Amino acid sequence: MLDEVRGLSAYTAYNANVDAIVNLKPEVVQGLIDSFGADEIRRKIEEYPRRIEEPIDFVARLIHALKTGKPMAVPLVNEEMHRWFDETFKYDMERIGGQAGIIANLMAGLRVKKVIAYTPFLPKRLAELFREGILYPVVEDGELKLKPIQEAYREGDPLKVNRIFEFRKGMKFKLGEEVIEVPHSGRFIVSSRFESISRIETRDELRPFLPEIGRQVDGAILSGYQGLRLQYSDGKDANYYLRKAKEDIILLKEADIKVHVEFASIQDRKLRKKVVTNIFPLVDSVGMDEAEIAYILSVLGYRDLADRIFTYNRIEDAILGGMIILDELNFEILQVHTIYYLMYITHRDNPLSEEELAKSLEFGTTLAAARASLGDITKPEDYEVGLKVPFNERSDYVKLRFEEAKRKLRMREYKVVVVPTRLVPNPVSTVGLGDTISTGTFLSYIALLKKHSK
Incomplete structure (x- = not known):
């Protein structure tokens, strides 16, 4: 893989x-x-x-x-x-730090063929923390150029x-x-x-080139919407930036690529609802943890189920919640990462088999185990370290609870796949493990889809 x-x-x-x-x-x-x-x-x-x-x-x-x-x-x-x-x-x-920054450096560590990373603000101190080989899109003389990110910094950016x-x-x-x-x-x-850094957008001069960027990649991973504010001092608001964000996704998808959104908890209920209802229906794949399932169910009106997930944390409630989110917001596949298991929920007509979906999840947990063991992924061979990490001690319990859930829930219209996580007892670092899982699962999902299309 x-x-x-x-x-x-x-x-x-x-x-x-x-x-x-x-x-x-x-x-x-x-x-x-x-x-x-x-x-x-x-x-x-x-x-x-x-x-x-x-x-x-x-x-x-x-x-x-x-x-x-x-x-x-x-x-x-x-x-x-x-x-x-x-x-x-x-x-x-x-x-x-930040999801897009962590994801870009992870992909560069794996030596993914081409990594293009974009952040609306790129001061020198930040640019220097990105890995060698990562490209940043700029517009010069009316044309799109991809520059090494360390050379693309802007003086005076916040x-x-x-x-x-x-x-x-x-x-x-x-x-x-x-x-x-x-x-x-x-x-x-x-x-x-600060207000100056809480604007999630593509700069106006770059936006028309997003279809061209889309044609150069197999997939896009977008994140950071939790940084938006409901109101800004210049009169703009979250709605303004979400309209721009939707436009970005539509332009990227002109190239017929898969788009994944990595969700993060948004404390403000109004902002959470705006992000979920505006962004999710436009993308193919969404990654989150079980608490975020509950937060989303809460804004969609399923308060009792959200409370059950927060209180009891049962697999069958997470599956039911995931199926509701998938149907209400109409995207292709939901990936859920928890400490003891990873899960995919997709519709029955997804071209990948349950065995292939399980293979994708296993790639994600192995990549995260390697990162937890080493603190970071700096070369492709680091992945092998994750293969030596055993699946967690609750693996049999997870499988048992999943079999029980299959008997209780109506899942004929869905493919639901659960795999136990590889758990490092004393991790060097836990920062970015969720982002690592989501990157590994999304990229392996695209790779398996490409095999099918051939």
Whole structure:
């Protein structure tokens, strides 16, 4: 399967950012406390700021996260604070973040034939984190050019940095007279949420060339719609950007390619409904986890089933929910990734057999197991590492529950395939595993369809 996947070309858009990692040391935390004062920090913790607008907001929420040992993410809304963070902390590592960024680098690591990646903002610091060989579409002298992405950066483009502060159990520091010992390891994420970087779109000069890009690839993977806002200060709104996003998909599909959307949880119910009802019916394939099935069912009006999925997390509820989503939104195939199993739901007339669909899912979980084992996929041979990872200890239970679900549910009109995941007990990294599964399954799905068409 690997060779067939590597023979494909793919386009991915829209969301990419810099992930800047800090492994917190006690002396750094102590330095922050000494700078701002224990009393002021305690006062701010009581206020519990929900957004970071100034440095004291960050310090208060960080100390609170360390004290409780709970992983947390707080949005940064003041763009001016980039400089403060960069001057205050030494980053242990910068890597690509955002679904489209992770997917592009994964495909480049596998040496997929051609990888075209697009993000509406490409500052130099971000461009340098993409792998060699990735191409970026630009318009020069009225023609489409594909440039190495590192050379295509634009001065002055806004920068999205998510700063990830990793902390370890047992770390000690003093808040005034109080000695704090961190009870659990975890991470505190400061995610950039500026208006300037929350516009998911193809630039106007490039949009007419999307059919040409479509003709150069076998499939497109689109993501990042969760970054939209309902309203913008210039009078535009989510509807404006979703109209543009629909136009992008229609133009890409002029070339008769498959388009996959990688969904991510959208907290705002109104925005979630807009994205789901506007985007899903135009694409062929959608990837999500079981919680996202429940979120979508909730906006489609199936509240009871959504609650059952959240409460009991049973395979038969996820299957039923998936069949409803597939029918209501009328796309070709739904791919679901959970910790213990992967699932495809498609209609009975899908040209692939259930054995072929299972093969595609197994490719996805093997690729993710390789990434979890190594931390990243940097060369095609890394895939072999995933083959050595055993299927998870609940595999037999998953198969049993799936057989029970088949007896309970009316599935004659569908092909539903479930395979257990390969699970790495102590992963080097868990970042991007869902994106890795979705990329592996979508590319292998296209490769198998191409075999049929021949």
